[in-house]
Amino acid sequence: MVRGTRELRRLLREAVDLRTLDVEGFRHWLAQQLPYWELDPAFVQRAGIRELRRAHPELLALEDTFRRSTAADEASSHGARLREVEEELLRTGKAIAGLGAALERSALEKQPDLKAKLAAFQTRQQELRREQEALTQASPARREWLRVRGELERLRSRLGLERAEADLSELLLRQGRRSGNMGGSFEQQALALTWNTLVPDLVGKAGDTARLRVLTGVGLGAARTELDQLLIRRPRHPEQPVEVLALVEVKRNLNDLAHGFRRRQENLAWFTGDARHYDPPEYRTRYFRSGHFDREAVHEQDGERFVFSRDSFRRFRREPGPGVFLRRLYFITREGTLDGVSASALSRIRHRVATDEGLQLQSEAALRELLRWCQSLAEPLEAPDMLRLYCSVPGRARQVLVVAR
Incomplete structure (x- = not known):
């Protein structure tokens, strides 16, 4: 596992950002991708x-x-x-x-x-x-x-x-099963990293961990919230709200970091009551009828009940410069190449190259059209932009943990 400003900047230097490529650069990128894509039986079958x-x-x-x-x-x-x-x-x-x-x-x-x-x-x-x-x-x-x-x-x-x-x-069905198993394995690895690396960061190596818990799959009865991990401290009285020390987002693919970052920014605005940065109707459920986090909610795990209120998230504050939540928002991901678009966008590109009957990669006009389409798949903020944000504030780059493949 690596982390820190130097490591994130290395990943940024090695990035091949599709958003900035010209046709010649895109041709070179495709030539590098095709040998890997052709190792995928589903890609070969589609082609x-x-x-x-x-x-x-x-x-x-x-x-x-x-x-x-x-x-x-x-x-x-x-x-x-x-x-x-x-x-x-x-x-x-x-x-x-x-x-x-x-x-x-x-x-x-x-x-x-x-x-x-x-x-x-x-x-x-x-x-x-x-x-x-x-x-x-x-x-x-x-x-x-x-x-x-x-x-x-x-x-x-x-x-x-x-x-x-x-x-x-049949190939896609088998791949889906394998992907699910791999996801579970990485989630377990990430859970161990949280205990072994993040907990000492936050409470010190000699800190009291007796009341700490790492909660997984936390939804709290709200819409648009499925938190991978929450590191919390239990109160001394069981029915009081917990204190959230860190929110940890787990992404197997480095290119998916920005998707998690965008969603967690919105979620943290909702948890902290910053109504300017979320749409209440999208958070309205049977439990949260107003669309706001205006009442206590309970998460149950391993036979224990954990009460949450807005005050549980009091440690989360926006950074003075970028104006986003960075402190206590952690990410765990795997080593890879930053492509400037999400993994799902890359999957769509791979699918189109394998299936488009009219696509002629030798044609510059066709290549230019394909490049425009690929670039249209990018969101306003992608993984390279997110890593630059974490590098821009001293100490925050250590909150992105990158696991070697």
Whole structure:
């Protein structure tokens, strides 16, 4: 783990900020990214689907025909009722499946009632199917739509596109599971860092830690607040409000720091009652009906109750110069390259490069258009700007902890 002004400035020097690149710099950035992206099976699969589609213009033409036939079907005199019938058929099918499963595991005395309900739904399903058939026969637009859809499905199957898309879905599902596991692992690592590094910073190595707790996933019944960690000191009397010593935001990706920073600035304004910097209707819930933090709230963890009030956040103050909350707002993240846009924006860029059938990276005009689009994804404040803020106030840079990969 590293931190401090020198380390943050090193990360800033090594940044490749997409917001400031020209076309040539962007071309170089893409050339560096592609080898890494191509290690991702999902990127490779998407690119393979793109090339398959490019190689078969008849597929694109048929998809265009299908879009037109869909619009014609929806605009036809029978279109609205056909959609209603289809939706009711879907609901009826789910009810039949649910009742069938319930019947298998139900007690004998409950079976007659379940059978009667099942029979009623089955009768309704038959009626809907007859109506659907009659409406289809009366609608040339629907019959044309069914013909084109069947032709498109057969072509997709013959080209292997259905199989390729199913494989991509499976890859994404597996990646999602792995990402969830990795997230949990990093959160545990961050929790240990808070105890081993931040607690000594705030209370001293010989300080009294008996009443300290690190709370996780704190929401307090408010909207727009899901705090990764709060380091708090318990009061001497259990029903009194706690004292918040630090708010810790945990981000696996360095480029996501600014998103967390922006949200926590708004949250801290809400916790401290600075109504100029948050929109009360967005914070209105059943518990906080006014949209303000105007009453005590409770967080429960490990069998303990922790009471919070506005006074719990009295240690948080805006910095005189930048006018933002920095003191006691900590970040824990991982080593990486600052790109000037968030991880989700980078994911969108990677997705477009893999899937855009019209994109020709050899074309300067296409590259310029792609660069403009990438730069449009940036927020007014991104991770490099946030790190510069922390470097601008003495001592604050130590509040960003960067873990080696």
